[in-house]
Amino acid sequence: MGDVKSSVRLTNHRFLKFVSVDAGYLLLNDQDLWKLHDDLIEQYRQVKTRVEIPAADRHERSIIDVKIELAERMLKACGFCERRCGTNRYGKAGACHADAVSHISSEFLHRGEEPELIPSHTIFFEGCNFACAYCQNWTIATRVKGPALDADHMCRIIEARRRQGSANVNFVGGDPTPHLHTILRIVRCMPEDLPVIWNSNMYMTQEAMKLLDGVVDLYLADFRYGNNEHAYKYSGIKDYWAVATRNFLEAKRQADLLIRLLVLPGHVECCTKPIVEWCAENLGKDVRFNLMFQYHPEYRAFAYPEINRPLNAKEVRRAAEIVKEAGLTNLV
Numbered sequence: 057m058g059d060v061k062s063s064v065r066l067t068n069h070r071f072l073k074f075v076s077v078d079a080g081y082l083l084l085n086d087q088d089l090w091k092l093h094d095d096l097i098e099q100y101r102q103v104k105t106r107v108e109i110p111a112a113d114r115h116e117r118s119i120i121d122v123k124i125e126l127a128e129r130m131l132k133a134c135g136f137c138e139r140r141c142g143t144n145r146y147g148k149a150g151a152c153h154a155d156a157v158s159h160i161s162s163e164f165l166h167r168g169e170e171p172e173l174i175p176s177h178t179i180f181f182e183g184c185n186f187a188c189a190y191c192q193n194w195t196i197a198t199r200v201k202g203p204a205l206d207a208d209h210m211c212r213i214i215e216a217r218r219r220q221g222s223a224n225v226n227f228v229g230g231d232p233t234p235h236l237h238t239i240l241r242i243v244r245c246m247p248e249d250l251p252v253i254w255n256s257n258m259y260m261t262q263e264a265m266k267l268l269d270g271v272v273d274l275y276l277a278d279f280r281y282g283n284n285e286h287a288y289k290y291s292g293i294k295d296y297w298a299v300a301t302r303n304f305l306e307a308k309r310q311a312d313l314l315i316r317l318l319v320l321p322g323h324v325e326c327c328t329k330p331i332v333e334w335c336a337e338n339l340g341k342d343v344r345f346n347l348m349f350q351y352h353p354e355y356r357a358f359a360y361p362e363i364n365r366p367l368n369a370k371e372v373r374r375a376a377e378i379v380k381e382a383g384l385t386n387l388v
């Protein structure tokens with residue numbers, strides 16, 4: 057994985073902001089706007105081949121404005137995540153509990169993330185497209201009661217946190233996916249030398265992943281279930297394996313990638329093992345990988361006796377053994 061701390065002058069969104077667009081994009085229909093977006097992304101990839109970008113090349117309107125327009129149109133029949141609830145979030149909340157106005161629970165310099173990321177300016181959005189029975193942040197994920205977020209105001213906070221030493225901006229929740237439109241507006245005005253971290257369950261649609269292309273510098277990605285049955289049972293989501301693996305491959309193509317795997321009690325062989333083996337085979341044995349053992353029963357875990365307990369020592373040993381057998385080498 058690339059060194060996120062050192063990606064000062066070469067953040068993806070810095071290059072993105074140098075791909076210009078004229079105001080006529082606002083008059084295009086959805087199909088033509090997506091075509092324009094895809095053409096501009098190709099220009100972005102060419103711009104990234106430059107070693108240096110003069111400040112004078114910065115444009116008033118860029119491809120990120122096209123991304124914002126597309127995201128805000130998508131809110132009328134929301135398709136940010138693979139729940140595809142189709143809700144008009146300008147009128148009511150979607151399946152994620154969030155409407156068109158984003159709310160945050162907190163923001164601070166987080167010193168408990170992976171070592172290469174700290175201090176990380178972590179912004180906790182409320183609402184989530186998962187419904188995990190054991191959610192550790194259920195008070196954030198299941199409510200939208202915190203202060204409404206204004207993008208320009210958040211950019212001023214981000215600048216202040218940078219002066220305090222932040223190494224990056226870390227969008228999390230809940231999950232950031234329901235707030236894609238707001239995050240794009242934040243990235244538009246935030247400092248260009250701060251890497252963007254997308255800290256997510258990775259249940260985005262392909263359209264959402266396209267909008268994130270060029271925006272994200274590091275996908276800090278949860279990989280939770282080794283099969284669809286358990287994903288639906290504990291988090292209420294369908295087609296998890298196909299969606300997650302598709303998005304992990306796309307994330308690797310777009311940016312740096314750090315995988316988090318929270319080991320669930322009673323699910324080492326059925327979930328941990330296939331996840332680890334898939335990552336080793338498809339993402340490379342050197343993918344940055346964090347095997348996490350801090351599970352504890354929370355929220356509604358009591359309704360499922362098999363996960364209503366901490367991990368035992370045998371499960372911890374077996375999970376570590378699986379990682380070793382798979383040959384993963386870049387462990388946190």
